[in-house]
Amino acid sequence: MESTAYTKRLLTYRLSLSHLKEVGLTDVFSYLIAGETGISAALVRKDLAQLKVKGKRRGGYEIDVILDAINNYFGDNTINRVVLAGMGNIGRAIVNYKNFENRRIKIVAAFDLDPAKQRKKYDVPVYPMEKCPDIVDKYRVNVAVIAVPAFSAQTVCDRLIQCGIRGIMNFAPVNLKVPDHVYISNVRLCDELQQVIYHSTKTNQ
Amino acid sequence: MESTAYTKRLLTYRLSLSHLKEVGLTDVFSYLIAGETGISAALVRKDLAQLKVKGKRRGGYEIDVILDAINNYFGDNTINRVVLAGMGNIGRAIVNYKNFENRRIKIVAAFDLDPAKQRKKYDVPVYPMEKCPDIVDKYRVNVAVIAVPAFSAQTVCDRLIQCGIRGIMNFAPVNLKVPDHVYISNVRLCDELQQVIYHSTKTNQ
DNA sequence: GGTATATTGTGACAATTTTCACAATTTAAA
């Protein structure tokens, strides 16, 4: 029903509103959010209406009410457990990242085929891929991050899905094939950077 | 004129086509690209038409012709120099990443305020931020990656723009304010993961 | 050479998304 564009906008609102709140505001007008996010004021209002957040005519919206609604929308009241495949450069960055906790996201385990990485102490335990079924089952994990090299991404992906994973954030530059019930988000850092390069050289001058 | 959705699809095609080429194919049909990328065959054909790539009725498209057209579209004939701000977890991953070279992208320098990082040997030299004007000027850099903590992102951003940067890939969870002529791409890893969690728990069962 | 078949290329259409514009309503001020 809700488009992913909508979902994405909600997260953008949350970011700006958290910031405005830290700065000391308690209420906002739609045009203020618009200025902060680059999303038009009318669309902000439509989104808030869809979220069932009510504003006061002439008084604006309460930041906390919006934030609660967004957090509630994303089900931040439960802890979301995630596993990681590939404890390389990207994998380590993810595992070291402290901010996931604020979102109630917890990386419970990582998998890597390199035995050296399994022995080393990171913020999360590193297992061989064979442990995947056990771990996913034990912690009731739904979501995985794939940060293995491109050539093994599909294999790892298949395996994760076999263990019951239903959502994947994928860093490997491949178009993974997955069954319908699995949601995939591809983070294409190369493509992203290439787009920036493209658009910044096309811009005036 | 061209939407960013279109530009993004081109990069998706490139990924799949490179793969199909490696596998030994030389020609493709629109429905093959569709199957590989999840983009509908009709839209693939429209995109290729817009790219001015001609297919043969009943014969399909030549992979190399498409790849050349896409590469040409993105101006891959020149080397694109990029600087990085923030040599932390993400910054190191970016700098270590070998694949950028294939896209003719070169990270020429990094900036970090930590003197320890400046002394250490990485694949690219690390300078204090003060060196920014010199470096950007010397290497004629247009594009930057921001991988500093959120609270210093806006400052770093302003500084980069002052030095002449016109495109930014930003990892910090803030809505940066930039002048119109600067193109920004926000890589919101937290949001991305949150969306995966959201969509994967909403999917049937 | 003729016919059947497969695939492109595209105009018309459908759906979705966003903007526009303004009535409804609240608040502040006079």
Place this chain on the structure above:
DNA sequence: TTTAAATTGTGAAAATTGTCACAATATACC
């Protein structure tokens, strides 16, 4: 208490994006 000003909420219009369906045409096969 009245009036003026500000802002939401939302239907209608516009814009954008993608799908459908099929004519055009190239190829393969008989």
